Amino acid sequence: MLKSLTIATRESPLALWQAEWVRKQLVVLYPELVVHVLGIATRADKMLATSLREIGGKGLFVKELEEALLVGRADVAVHSMKDMPMVFHPELVVPVIGERQEVRDALVSNRYASWQTLPLHAVVGTSSLRRQSQLRHLRADLVMHDLRGNVGTRLAKLDKEEFDAIVVAGVGLTRLNLEQRIQGYFTTEQMLPAAGQGAIGIECHQDRHDIMQLIAPLNHVVTATCVAAERALCRHLDGNCRVPLAAYAVVQQGIIILRGMVANLDGSKMLQVQRQAALNQAEQLGLEVADELLRQGAREILREFLG
Numbered sequence: 001m002l003k004s005l006t007i008a009t010r011e012s013p014l015a016l017w018q019a020e021w022v023r024k025q026l027v028v029l030y031p032e033l034v035v036h037v038l039g040i041a042t043r044a045d046k047m048l049a050t051s052l053r054e055i056g057g058k059g060l061f062v063k064e065l066e067e068a069l070l071v072g073r074a075d076v077a078v079h080s081m082k083d084m085p086m087v088f089h090p091e092l093v094v095p096v097i098g099e100r101q102e103v104r105d106a107l108v109s110n111r112y113a114s115w116q117t118l119p120l121h122a123v124v125g126t127s128s129l130r131r132q133s134q135l136r137h138l139r140a141d142l143v144m145h146d147l148r149g150n151v152g153t154r155l156a157k158l159d160k161e162e163f164d165a166i167v168v169a170g171v172g173l174t175r176l177n178l179e180q181r182i183q184g185y186f187t188t189e190q191m192l193p194a195a196g197q198g199a200i201g202i203e204c205h206q207d208r209h210d211i212m213q214l215i216a217p218l219n220h221v222v223t224a225t226c227v228a229a230e231r232a233l234c235r236h237l238d239g240n241c242r243v244p245l246a247a248y249a250v251v252q253q254g255i256i257i258l259r260g261m262v263a264n265l266d267g268s269k270m271l272q273v274q275r276q277a278a279l280n281q282a283e284q285l286g287l288e289v290a291d292e293l294l295r296q297g298a299r300e301i302l303r304e305f306l307g
Contacts, residue, residue, distance in 0.1 A: 004034040008065040008074035011039040012150040014172050018200050019078045040064050077203045081196030086235040095212045096202040099220035103198040104185040106170035114184050122164040131167050133244035134191045137267030171198045192246035192261045195230035199223050222251050225282045229258045232286025243305045260289040262298040271296045
């Protein structure tokens with residue numbers, strides 16, 4: 001039995017909340033275990049003036065944390081699964097995915113109650129191409145501006161009236177007790193989430209079987225199955241933050257149902273596919289939905305972004 005464990009995390013308030021949530025779960029399971037939280041400043045968090053698409057993508061949110069695992073500074077790293085690259089580091093694994101919480105995207109505005117009531121040519125802040133394309137599909141007149149930073153930074157820019165509204169993952173606001181800032185949620189039909197949105201992953205070295213055994217009780221099988229299908233879809237399409245791509249799976253009556261979406265940036269072309277399969281076919285289901293999107297023309301749309 002391990003006597004102590006170190007959790008690597010980004011230093012944003014939301015990332016620290018997630019690491020603390022994991023720490024508390026482990027302490028309940030193992031009262032004698034001493035759990036430390038190691039905050040690490042990532043390159044992505046330091047370069048907020050530049051879009052992720054320009055500096056290398058969401059993988060920069062995890063690079064320094066993974067380096068801490070590889071050199072032994074930390075035993076596990078806690079991530080938002082939507083920030084994880086679609087291909088894991090060859091020496092690392094994510095054996096545990098916690099139960100998914102709020103998956104929907106949220107509209108935050110100080111003056112307008114919904115995306116429908118935003119004025120003509122309203123300025124909306126979001127750095128996500130996935131959100132931008134789906135918003136433009138709903139409202140072609142909206143003006144999109146990139147918005148990066150932690151939750152507090154984004155809200156501060158809204159409060160300075162740099163935007164009429166911003167769109168963020170609802171789970172970040174609920175975890176930080178900021179639900180009162182939410183004007184409303186987009187349904188998953190209006191805005192399909194990113195793969196892994198709302199789920200926390202715990203990463204460790206592939207050789208640390210003792211760690212895997214220790215954290216195994218935190219794994220939520222249904223969430224892990226859904227996220228596996230979503231990530232398989234995105235991986236097959238070479239998905240990353242540089243393309244408007246969405247994937248969301250649910251389990252109903254023992255069947256996994258997966259929806260995938262590919263769109264161009266202005267939202268005028270949007271492909272959506274839904275399929276279902278047995279729970280033990282989650283990854284294969286992801287490949288099948290991705291192949292159907294390709295058959296419908298996804299490659300031509302993605303070529304606009306991937307070259």
